[in-house]
Amino acid sequence: MTDTVAVVTGASAGIGAATALELGRRGLHVVLVGRDEERLLAASRAVDEVAPTPSRPVRADFTRLDDVEELSRVLHGDYPGIDVLVSNAGVHTTRWELTGDGHEITNQVNHLAPFLLTGLVWDLLSARPGGRVVQTGSLLAEGLDPEDLNRTRSRRAGWGAYKASKQANALVAVHLAGLTGPAGPVPTCCHPGMVRTTFASGSLPYRTFRRAFPFLFQPVETAALALADLATGEDGVNHPGALFNGTKRVRSLKRWRDPTLARRLWEATERALGNDRLGPAHPRVGT
Template sequence: MGAERVVVVTGASSGIGAVVAEQAAGRGDRVAVVGRDAGRTRSVAERVGGEAFVADFARLDEVRGLADALRQRYGTVDVLLANAGGLVSKRGTTVDGHDLGFQVNHLAPYLLSRLMLPALRAAADVGRDARVVATASAANRWGRIRFDDLEGRRRPWLGGWLPYCSAKLAVVLTMKELARRESAVQAFSVHPGAVVTSFGSDSVLIRVGTALTGGHWGTTPEAGAAPLDALVSDGPVPAPSGTYFDGLKAGGRTARQAEDPEVARELWERSAELVGLPSR
């Protein structure tokens, strides 16, 4: 489409995020490689020919700083791949006062997506396909959004799996609500599959599975990156904005709440309040 596309990939210092960053750069896209670990993030950026941005999603001030840096650097952004997050096996509270898993998997990506909308709309204004792609999980099917306990502080922890499921359901709902609210920017969520990466490295269940299978309990990062890369790539997506993909299949199975527009609306508004943004 003429001008060089700008693709922002969070969680790109390793795993599927690093693979997508490399593939996007290989197509000629200008890639912002975002990660928490400065050394690994810069290493990936140098390897793929991208630009490194370091931010810890456990700190919302760093997410705001990241958004400022990205907007100042690029002006327009074609794709935001919100891929950062993961299983948090031990309860924790961030400096912002939120549950750690809820913040890194939902609140921080929500905040970044909201703050990057002006740059995404700017790309749409010049006739480019602008979209937010968020890494979700099939685990959303076992999640539940409870507005009387949104961060899951009063619910069983179960090694972090129950709050992880609920946070990934929140990701699916957020992309559906973003699609409803935005006509210029598309939004999609996607389950990459069970990928053998550093995901859940502190989880007893993951460690046992790795030991029993010799590390072969899931697919490779390259295979897991494929459905993300398909949505990041230039060209039309064969599904309406707001669609949840299970791998390359549009309309994957979700929790019942994922189809409730009122839950999506209230989650958006409550999340806005928690990160200090207006609901619109």
């Protein structure tokens, strides 16, 4: 599998770094994407110790959509095709704020930026047979309003914004599977479980819960195995649009698979990003 290219976002630490390491161990050439350059280089060096080919670290901050476009240009310049996109970058914040692009930060990092990147490199994913997109999702997913992705009506972030962004991830996988059909790259969504990372460290209730019940939180390596299995195993191509809880496929609730809601979200996301950013490779509604 040394010619197999996997791009992992949010790979400078946590689940992303552990997934990149596992994919390197399985023989893939790994492109690690993250915003913290020092940690990203450290994660890349760790992959190089176990992988057959040197990894490629690429710095990109998903709070800047220009960085996403630049990442796409780098990937197009260096790779004729991508086999796997592990869309793992994510954020949880307790403060409602807008990025420089004018989007609520949780919405942009967890939904808009991954959506944009997937569309920009869709031609690279389509260039390889068996291409796939694996998104890090959550069973907490709920509360999405496609007409208010930035939550301007409430101006509240926290768990509400996070859950809505994770619902968006699940619905994107569902709609993308319907757009591309069996011949196109296969999207799936994976809830990795509660993991021992610094995720949501700004949330006092979550920190308190984690201290009180540490046995409920699994090692980051366990979560990485679930993502890596979808990136390389049969489940990752046999169940387009499916949601997995770890390595087990779950029966999705309506809010995670509603095709009408998924289409509304897709159209609202296209409007939010604009045609100039989406580019010609982006799979569009009706194509």
